[in-house]
Amino acid sequence: MAKEMQREMQDVNEIRSNPARLAAYPALAARILVVEDEAALSMLLSYNLEAEGFTVDRVERGDEAEIKLSETIPDLVILDWMLPGVSGLEICRRLRARETTRTLPVIMLTARGEESERVRGLSIGADDYVVKPFSVPELMARVHALLRRARPERARGVLSVGDLDLDRQNWRVRRAGREVHMGPTEFRLLDHLMGKPGRVFSRAQLLDSVWGLSAEIDERTVDVHVGRLRKALSQGAEKDPIRTVRGAGYAFDETFGRDG
Amino acid sequence: MAKEMQREMQDVNEIRSNPARLAAYPALAARILVVEDEAALSMLLSYNLEAEGFTVDRVERGDEAEIKLSETIPDLVILDWMLPGVSGLEICRRLRARETTRTLPVIMLTARGEESERVRGLSIGADDYVVKPFSVPELMARVHALLRRARPERARGVLSVGDLDLDRQNWRVRRAGREVHMGPTEFRLLDHLMGKPGRVFSRAQLLDSVWGLSAEIDERTVDVHVGRLRKALSQGAEKDPIRTVRGAGYAFDETFGRDG
DNA sequence: TGCGCCCTGTCATCAAGTTGTCATGCAGCT
């Protein structure tokens, strides 16, 4: 358990310190509703979820959940099977009945004795279930997995401009078909610049989005990495796709590839 | 897409003992006909089957099944023993009599009291039977097992890239025709990587999908297994098919086998 | 039951790749 936690935390810290990857990990920006009447368990869950960067709403009763859900639709719901007010089963059913929440990921918490009921839970439309007592890291893993499935591949794909291709999924950059090697930072930098061709980013902006908001780094460092990126991209004597805007910052040249 | 279909070649027993893994292995894109008059059970089955990627047709009565089967021949039939209209037994007999459906896999659902009838069911030609109430994972395992047996052309499950062949059914890996020995974990790891050539998987992703969501293991362990896999694959001095992406993870090299 | 063999997860250590900073030199603008 401690180890899984360690792993998740490493993951999270890595991502946190690197908001550029937030897009690939929607989990962190996600809002989770925990519906659980047992206070200790509810606390435990929200503590751990928040520690991983989730925003957590907590309610104790089934009917409170209904109200909450009518106000805000979270990205995922963790639902206890047995609840005062309206049962978790019933909430799940209603979620599935409503158009806006039909695909909302739901994780059911069931007690050991109710385990046979899990089939009912799944048939109602819960996406996953966990039997109490459960391992917190395992639940976290399931949360991540569900969120990953629910909002997949938004930030995936290939960016292509001119003879330059950046493949996020395969983590590859090619120039005129030849593979180009660069460090992770240069990769993210190029990714960011290619995302908005022509747009000029200040050094401060680049630090925020490529290095992360919490990075305390000299702005001049951006220059160095742009230099490294240029060097990597210009195998031989090819055209430089990065434009320096004196006094402002850098941009991926939107005319790159259009002319000679 | 064909590769998606070649999945789920896990050992049935392992799946049975680890229901969580079911979700991790998208199933064959097969069409399954469920003939069951009890609505709740029918729902349960179709939900779970669909959750694994199957296409499901549902009918409640035996005679409806006949009609459905004359329209479309599915890849597998789940048949309740007791049915209104025409009995499951009778349907099974007729399926076996017709040339086009002679080898169509059939799973019978029987109530406990009918268990003694098993022999009759099997002698009629059902390929498998399950006693109600049954465990959903177990039924899923049987479905997979039957599909694997019945559709070797689709479920043979041989992944081939370059001089590398991974045979899921026989649990074998060959490099340039020579058999390569490796542990189960390395096998699953290779399986996973070869399933999406080129795609970079983070260590956390690999832990989730190869080790399972409930595995609480240090990320570094992935390195070790990748190392073992490489060692196993590179008998002698052959090209390494696995690409390390610094700071990101590992990928099966999609250029493997294309060039020198 | 006891003995090995194989598979696994973890660790320590080594090798290699990456990173942030700086000093220096060049280039652009007034």
Add this chain to the structure above:
DNA sequence: AGCTGCATGACAACTTGATGACAGGGCGCA
């Protein structure tokens, strides 16, 4: 020319990945 901003090579600290060793667990076989 003079000032300011940018490019670049060097570099030491730091990360990250590869690898061999090792102990524990599981399983089959005697």
